[in-house]
Amino acid sequence: MDRPFLDLAPCGPLKGRIRVPGDKSVTHRGLMLLALAEGEGRLLYPLKAGDTLSTARVLRALGAEVLEEGPHFLVRGRGLRLKEPEDVLDCGNAGTLMRLLLGLLAGQEGLFAVLTGDASLRRRPMGRVVEPLRAMGARVEGREGGKRAPLAVRGGPLKGIRYTLPVPSAQVKSALLLAGLFAEGETEVEEPTPTRDHTERLFRHFGLPLEVEGRKVRTWRTGPFPAKDLVVPGDFSSAAFFLVAALLVPGSEVVVEGVGLNPTRTGLLTVLKAMGADLEWRVLEGEAGEPVGWVRARYSPLQGVSVDPGLIPLMVDEVPVLAAAAAWAEGETHIPGLSELRVKESDRVAAIAQNLRALGVEVEEGPDWLRIQGGGVRGGEVEPFHDHRIAMAFAVAGLPVGVRVWEPDWAEISYPGFFRDLLRLCAAS
Ligand SMILES: O=C(O)C1=C[C@@H](OP(=O)(O)O)[C@@H](O)[C@H](O)C1
Numbered sequence: 119m120d121r122p123f124l125d126l127a128p129c130g131p132l133k134g135r136i137r138v139p140g141d142k143s144v145t146h147r148g149l150m151l152l153a154l155a156e157g158e159g160r161l162l163y164p165l166k167a168g169d170t171l172s173t174a175r176v177l178r179a180l181g182a183e184v185l186e187e188g189p190h191f192l193v194r195g196r197g198l199r200l201k202e203p204e205d206v207l208d209c210g211n212a213g214t215l216m217r218l219l220l221g222l223l224a225g226q227e228g229l230f231a232v233l234t235g236d237a238s239l240r241r242r243p244m245g246r247v248v249e250p251l252r253a254m255g256a257r258v259e260g261r262e263g264g265k266r267a268p269l270a271v272r273g274g275p276l277k278g279i280r281y282t283l284p285v286p287s288a289q290v291k292s293a294l295l296l297a298g299l300f301a302e303g304e305t306e307v308e309e310p311t312p313t314r315d316h317t318e319r320l321f322r323h324f325g326l327p328l329e330v331e332g333r334k335v336r337t338w339r340t341g342p343f344p345a346k347d348l349v350v351p352g353d354f355s356s357a358a359f360f361l362v363a364a365l366l367v368p369g370s371e372v373v374v375e376g377v378g379l380n381p382t383r384t385g386l387l388t389v390l391k392a393m394g395a396d397l398e399w400r401v402l403e404g405e406a407g408e409p410v411g412w413v414r415a416r417y418s419p420l421q422g423v424s425v426d427p428g429l430i431p432l433m434v435d436e437v438p439v440l441a442a443a444a445a446w447a448e449g450e451t452h453i454p455g456l457s458e459l460r461v462k463e464s465d466r467v468a469a470i471a472q473n474l475r476a477l478g479v480e481v482e483e484g485p486d487w488l489r490i491q492g493g494g495v496r497g498g499e500v501e502p503f504h505d506h507r508i509a510m511a512f513a514v515a516g517l518p519v520g521v522r523v524w525e526p527d528w529a530e531i532s533y534p535g536f537f538r539d540l541l542r543l544c545a546a547s
């Protein structure tokens with residue numbers, strides 16, 4: 119069978135202003151919390167892409183009304199009590215959906231649901247959520263003793279626990295906080311290093327129980343709560359591709375507007391600055407407790423760096439595009455702390471190394487690190503490995519010289535229209 123590909127010609131200077139689609143993490147969470155709320159609420163400027171459309175579909179199967187209203191979603195919530203679905207819940211490619219949903223369903227007394235997903239999602243580790251949920255009293259069964267989907271949940275009474283995350287994961291933290299809304303007593307999650315805090319900010323937005331003390335987050339049983347409109351900021355993870363593209367192509371200047379600048383998401387800005395990037399940003403307003411503003415990137419000769427592993431959880435989805443920047447930097451870049459990248463939509467450490475080699479870059483790969491020899495790339499062909507971030511990051515890596523991207527449609531998981539927007543910026547000069 120013929121596989122689709124996209125040939126990108128060498129891109130001239132990228133010029134102009136752009137707004138990226140809504141934040142994926144906030145869209146998943148906003149839809150879920152509105153499905154639990156009482157009455158009608160709008161999710162304004164959400165992400166409508168593969169992953170979040172899976173969330174909308176699953177929540178409809180659980181009895182919430184999720185309606186399209188132009189670019190927005192109108193949600194009529196269930197008031198805490200979800201409906202038993204008639205069929206298996208397909209989470210598609212979305213790890214965030216499956217993990218948060220486990221937390222959401224665990225306390226729905228009597229409700230039975232089976233969760234599955236695509237081949238990539240069925241390979242991803244679910245024990246990290248299932249184990250602490252079981253400690254709360256949840257009844258979850260699945261393949262490999264509950265470590266992998268398909269997973270079956272029978273909702274029942276839950277008890278709060280105190281739990282320290284063994285790996286930095288906002289998805290595990292969020293699943294436990296959602297379960298905690300239905301549990302007796304207090305649920306406390308402690309994280310060894312900070313991860314994205316969108317769930318905490320949304321709990322505040324909806325007036326849900328929450329206490330934050332240093333690295334500890336606590337919640338407890340909620341009563342019914344009213345729906346409230348929510349504006350979704352642009353996704354920093356999507357903006358990252360255009361920012362790096364502008365840094366790599368001589369003469370470029372790009373401004374991304376209306377983008378979320380939550381400090382638990384913007385570790386990439388810190389690393390790129392240390393590499394010598396000409397980047398400027400400003401927080402202008404807050405939407406649903408999320409800082410929002412603009413970022414400007416201008417072409418910059420970059421230097422290799424040694425990345426602080428503590429920053430990785432604050433830029434976990436931006437490592438592929440950081441690797442693209444490293445390939446064009448002068449000297450070597452060392453990126454440690456990458457064990458979590460092995461269990462994303464693809465093994466991203468291996469996918470990065472293979473694509474860099476395909477573009478003629480020297481790279482060394484360890485169990486949880488990459489060492490990239492900069493100096494530029496030659497053209498070639500890149501392989502997404504069924505992973506949206508890899509497709510977009512390696513389009514950017516090859517952009518200055520031209521590149522063939524196989525199966526470019528993987529980008530649609532988080533950014534429909536990515537290549538159209540990229541080509542528009544390239545053509546604007
Ligand atoms: O909570 C979230 O919305 C996400 C958390 C991260 O995953 P982990 O929690 O597995 O680190 C990230 O990679 C993913 O894209 C979205």
Ligand SMILES: C=C(OP(=O)(O)O)C(=O)O
Nearest residue numbers: 211212213214435462507
């Ligand atoms: C890891 C990602 O998403 P998820 O875990 O929700 O599949 C991602 O978007 O890069």
